[in-house]
Amino acid sequence: MTTRLHAADLAAQLADGSVTSVEATQAQLDRIAAVDGDLNAFLHVDAEGALATAADVDARRAAGETLPTLAGVPIAVKDLINTAGQPTTAGSKILEGWVPPYDATVVGRLRAAGLPILGKTNLDEFAMGSSNEHSAYGPARNPWDTSRIPGGSSGGSAAAVAAFEAPLALGTDTGGSIRQPGAMTGIVGVKPTYGGVSRYGVIAMASSLDQVGPMARSVLDAALLHEVVAGHDPRDSTSIDAPVPSVVEAARRGDVAGLRIGVVREFAGEGFQPGVQRRFDEAVAKLADAGAEIVEVSCPSFTHGIAAYYLVMPSEVSSNLARFDAMRYGLRVSPEGNPSPSAEQVMAATRDAGLGDEVKRRIILGTYALSSGYYDAYYGSAQKVRTLIAQDFNTAFAQVDVLFSPTAPTTAWRLGEKSDDPLAMYLEDVCTIPANLAGVPGISVPIGLADDSGLPVGGQFLAPAQADDRLYNAGAALERLVPAPVLEEVVR
Amino acid sequence: MSTQTKTPLVPFDEALTRYEPVMGLEVHVELGTNTKMFCGCATEFGAEPNTQVCPVCLGLPGALPVVNAKAVESAIRIGLALNCEIAEWCRFARKNYFYPDQPKNFQTSQYDEPIAFDGYTDVEVDGEVYRIEIERAHMEEDTGKSLHVGGATGRIHGADHSLLDYNRAGIPLIEIVTRTIEVPGDKAPLVARAYVNQLRDLMVALGVSDARMDQGSLRADVNLSLRPAGTTALGTRSETKNVNSFRSVERAVRYEVGRHAGILDAGQKVVQETRHFHESDGTTSPGREKSDAEDYRYFPEPDLAPVAPSRAWVEELRGTLPEPPSERRKRLQAEWDFSDLDMRDTIGAGALELVAATVAAGAAPQAARKWWLGELARRSNDTGVDLADLPITPEQVAGIQALIDAGRLNDKLARDVFDGVLAGEGTPEEVVASRGLELVSDDGALGEAVDQAIAANPDVADKIRDGKVQAAGALIGAVMKQMRGQADAGRVRELILERLS
Numbered sequence A: 001m002t003t004r005l006h007a008a009d010l011a012a013q014l015a016d017g018s019v020t021s022v023e024a025t026q027a028q029l030d031r032i033a034a035v036d037g038d039l040n041a042f043l044h045v046d047a048e049g050a051l052a053t054a055a056d057v058d059a060r061r062a063a064g065e066t067l068p069t070l071a072g073v074p075i076a077v078k079d080l081i082n083t084a085g086q087p088t089t090a091g092s093k094i095l096e097g098w099v100p101p102y103d104a105t106v107v108g109r110l111r112a113a114g115l116p117i118l119g120k121t122n123l124d125e126f127a128m129g130s131s132n133e134h135s136a137y138g139p140a141r142n143p144w145d146t147s148r149i150p151g152g153s154s155g156g157s158a159a160a161v162a163a164f165e166a167p168l169a170l171g172t173d174t175g176g177s178i179r180q181p182g183a184m185t186g187i188v189g190v191k192p193t194y195g196g197v198s199r200y201g202v203i204a205m206a207s208s209l210d211q212v213g214p215m216a217r218s219v220l221d222a223a224l225l226h227e228v229v230a231g232h233d234p235r236d237s238t239s240i241d242a243p244v245p246s247v248v249e250a251a252r253r254g255d256v257a258g259l260r261i262g263v264v265r266e267f268a269g270e271g272f273q274p275g276v277q278r279r280f281d282e283a284v285a286k287l288a289d290a291g292a293e294i295v296e297v298s299c300p301s302f303t304h305g306i307a308a309y310y311l312v313m314p315s316e317v318s319s320n321l322a323r324f325d326a327m328r329y330g331l332r333v334s335p336e337g338n339p340s341p342s343a344e345q346v347m348a349a350t351r352d353a354g355l356g357d358e359v360k361r362r363i364i365l366g367t368y369a370l371s372s373g374y375y376d377a378y379y380g381s382a383q384k385v386r387t388l389i390a391q392d393f394n395t396a397f398a399q400v401d402v403l404f405s406p407t408a409p410t411t412a413w414r415l416g417e418k419s420d421d422p423l424a425m426y427l428e429d430v431c432t433i434p435a436n437l438a439g440v441p442g443i444s445v446p447i448g449l450a451d452d453s454g455l456p457v458g459g460q461f462l463a464p465a466q467a468d469d470r471l472y473n474a475g476a477a478l479e480r481l482v483p484a485p486v487l488e489e490v491v492r
Numbered sequence B: 001m002s003t004q005t006k007t008p009l010v011p012f013d014e015a016l017t018r019y020e021p022v023m024g025l026e027v028h029v030e031l032g033t034n035t036k037m038f039c040g041c042a043t044e045f046g047a048e049p050n051t052q053v054c055p056v057c058l059g060l061p062g063a064l065p066v067v068n069a070k071a072v073e074s075a076i077r078i079g080l081a082l083n084c085e086i087a088e089w090c091r092f093a094r095k096n097y098f099y100p101d102q103p104k105n106f107q108t109s110q111y112d113e114p115i116a117f118d119g120y121t122d123v124e125v126d127g128e129v130y131r132i133e134i135e136r137a138h139m140e141e142d143t144g145k146s147l148h149v150g151g152a153t154g155r156i157h158g159a160d161h162s163l164l165d166y167n168r169a170g171i172p173l174i175e176i177v178t179r180t181i182e183v184p185g186d187k188a189p190l191v192a193r194a195y196v197n198q199l200r201d202l203m204v205a206l207g208v209s210d211a212r213m214d215q216g217s218l219r220a221d222v223n224l225s226l227r228p229a230g231t232t233a234l235g236t237r238s239e240t241k242n243v244n245s246f247r248s249v250e251r252a253v254r255y256e257v258g259r260h261a262g263i264l265d266a267g268q269k270v271v272q273e274t275r276h277f278h279e280s281d282g283t284t285s286p287g288r289e290k291s292d293a294e295d296y297r298y299f300p301e302p303d304l305a306p307v308a309p310s311r312a313w314v315e316e317l318r319g320t321l322p323e324p325p326s327e328r329r330k331r332l333q334a335e336w337d338f339s340d341l342d343m344r345d346t347i348g349a350g351a352l353e354l355v356a357a358t359v360a361a362g363a364a365p366q367a368a369r370k371w372w373l374g375e376l377a378r379r380s381n382d383t384g385v386d387l388a389d390l391p392i393t394p395e396q397v398a399g400i401q402a403l404i405d406a407g408r409l410n411d412k413l414a415r416d417v418f419d420g421v422l423a424g425e426g427t428p429e430e431v432v433a434s435r436g437l438e439l440v441s442d443d444g445a446l447g448e449a450v451d452q453a454i455a456a457n458p459d460v461a462d463k464i465r466d467g468k469v470q471a472a473g474a475l476i477g478a479v480m481k482q483m484r485g486q487a488d489a490g491r492v493r494e495l496i497l498e499r500l501s
Helices: A009-016 A023-041 A047-062 A105-112 A155-162 A179-185 A219-229 A249-253 A272-291 A300-323 A342-354 A358-367 A374-398 A422-427 A432-436 A468-481 B012-018 B069-081 B187-207 B246-265 B311-316 B325-336 B341-346 B351-358 B365-375 B375-385 B394-405 B409-421 B429-436 B443-456 B458-465 B467-481 B489-500
Strands: A042-045 A075-078 A116-121 A169-173 A189-190 A212-216 A260-264 A293-297 A404-406 A442-449 A456-462 B021-030 B093-097 B106-109 B115-126 B128-141 B145-149 B159-164 B170-176 B218-228 B238-243 B273-278 B283-289
Touching: A009 A023, A009 A047, A009 A219, A009 B365, A023 A042, A023 A047, A023 A116, A075 A155, A105 A116, A105 A422, A116 A155, A116 B238, A155 A169, A155 A179, A155 A212, A169 A219, A179 A442, A179 A456, A189 A219, A189 A468, A219 A249, A219 A442, A219 A468, A249 A468, A249 B238, A260 A272, A260 A374, A272 A293, A272 A404, A272 A442, A272 A456, A272 A468, A272 B159, A293 A374, A293 B128, A300 A358, A300 A374, A300 B093, A342 B409, A358 A374, A358 B246, A374 A432, A404 A468, A404 B467, A442 A468, A442 B351, A456 A468, A468 B170, B012 B021, B012 B187, B012 B246, B021 B187, B069 B170, B069 B311, B093 B325, B106 B128, B115 B187, B115 B325, B115 B341, B115 B467, B128 B187, B187 B246, B187 B325, B187 B341, B187 B351, B218 B246, B238 B246, B238 B283, B246 B273, B246 B283, B273 B394, B283 B311, B325 B341, B325 B351, B325 B365, B341 B351, B341 B365, B351 B365, B351 B394, B365 B375, B375 B409, B394 B409, B394 B429, B409 B429, B443 B458, B443 B467, B443 B489, B458 B467, B458 B489, B467 B489
Parallel strands: A075 A116, A075 A169, A260 A293, A260 A404, B238 B273
Antiparallel strands: A042 A116, A169 A212, A189 A212, A189 A442, A404 A456, A442 A456, B021 B170, B021 B218, B093 B106, B115 B128, B128 B170, B145 B159, B218 B238, B273 B283
């Protein structure tokens, strides 16, 4: 059964001819057909397109062509990332049915590398949420317990990979949206260094924070995908023009002997579920046993991360989402009882009908934070906090090679449990947000099931900007020390 | 909309007895780059609507901007030509407001970190030099165009529907903002006009823009307020938008002085608002009222890296600057051997660069001046089209003068050639040919006309035979009449004297 294979192993089988890409792709499509009714991980499945790519790869391989490592390995793509000819909704009604006329750079790279694209995965609307409950197309569900959330915003990608619907997926991470659902579903998720992966063609939530990254069932798989999508893109001015760190090599190494690992003092205690804390402490102990030097470090500004994030992010959101105005594409709603509305009235009616409550909440917050008279106090102060957080990282990385913390303070909660309490939901991102604010990379690796909830727990490594290889090295080591929990079947 | 009652317009000169005008000018220059500010789309003027667009300039989801390096280079050169400091590090900002012709509903502009700042340029009016201080010159992108269909006025009110053309969206603009301009009131309209004219000349000399006001590639906003004579506090200003000729800049200042004076005389308050200028009657009318509610929520553009021009590059660009305007004026005056008065009139007419280009194309300076300040200035006044925007090039003017110099046209025929060229009938040579305007100097045809004139005027012929050579004028006149002005008068005279001596 190829659906349970890691991408690296499937790639090896494709290369030695023991399975074809068409077979592997069809197996994933069958798996999606079997379980996605329960998971709602996919918003759109493109069987035809995926099989066509697979057949093309098979034909080229049969013709003796040398193909990229992951050629023929199917992948799922978060529905925030443009795919020419396939709908891209951002999980919002305002883009229902919109088909982008162009590919995101990362999608172009997937196509060039021969990965069949299975379809587009569910997400919180415009990636705004930590539970996937804010999708306009219904929540994706956690395969470990379908009454629970898979995390967010890349919840569909996480659920798809965890439930063997796809061996690989692309997610996006603005405040933890790859790492946190990775942790909640027991898979690996990486937020690369800001600028490491092109954002061109990725629908922007918060431009200075967004980053595309890989999601997979092993650290090596994530690294293989990382190398496909990363690297300079002249279409993205914030893209780094430097060689991509050798993450595959690092993932194969996986050696923490002598590595200095900093444990962040601020990421423990109140708000952290005891079952999460216990798994984390065990992981630290095992890393120490394997030869890592464990150092407690303090990053006092990290505790202000959420506050700063909820000013910077909504500010950028309020501007980035202004373009959804019914004038050029997407939903258009005419106000009721007005036979000849003005453009402004159509814009207002469309945005009222087409955007969800969480999106509106953030647009309102951001509009307020940028207003004349409030800008310095809110946006300006938040940017200063960002600088302080970056300084804390610098100080920490002068002492240690990587930082280590729980990815999220809790395991997956029940659908609806935090719906009425946006603040509680925001606090779930406490450990992941500092990396986005400072632009540094992070990885979440499964560290077992919490003994109090029986659900997956993730451990997060953070590294200095452009040292993504350190994440893969440490993550691969941890993966060997603490084997990932294996999902037998979707728990309904 | 303005709620104040209409107050009478005070004559300009009278207004100046009680008030002093304070001006500020904001000029937008559309750069002549091949591609847009943040994408690779073409910028050609007049293309079919929505054919020069892409995901970036349409603001499609996921699209990202990339700065056009050529536009930055042009911005720096403009800044240097205006004696500005060039920022060592500056960012773009987002100016947020909803409008259908703006694809992203924010304009990518610069806010508190302009690429160029703290400069000046010296303009000359009636022989006096006035220093215009430049606060800033910054980069931004243009918006698309809305076309309102179905209403009587072409404006949004009363229109059935609107069409949007995004070809212009994302075209690079440089906005040049002056500090307040305080000059003797009677000079204010001319100084404003001279400044805009000088900017145009500079842009053309820099080669960064064709700077055509009639096509909107150079657009001026005139801010004006009045204060009681002898006081210093600034009054409330009006902002007259998109004034689209040099002449209109002057007229807009004059009109607003009179309008403000009327309001202040009546003890009312000037409303801070934008106004539209009407070419037809030289008046302005209210546009949007600028309320305090207009909050653009500027913040640094997170999708673009900061612009940090190296000092070496800036110095390299400084080496590419054209001659500064004041030096250029001095040099040209000497080269052309113009009197101070000639020069003043030429500058005042906004014809300096036109004369220079005409001279460069081969015409004598005085001849070039004569045509631009005489015949063509008259047509400019009659039609309300700026000299520079008349549909005739300096090369064509020089061409007509060359025909005169070659004896193939006289001044009268030349005027007909101007008519033809301005009416779009082709080059001077083509007009001469199609209209049959060439002077007749062929002795056969002329001799016949001379003989007829002598026969028809025997008494005049006798006077000439008696030695009264000056009487030949009457015969020449008769020949010219016969030849419908197309005779070479010198040759006619020679033929008459040959026959009657």
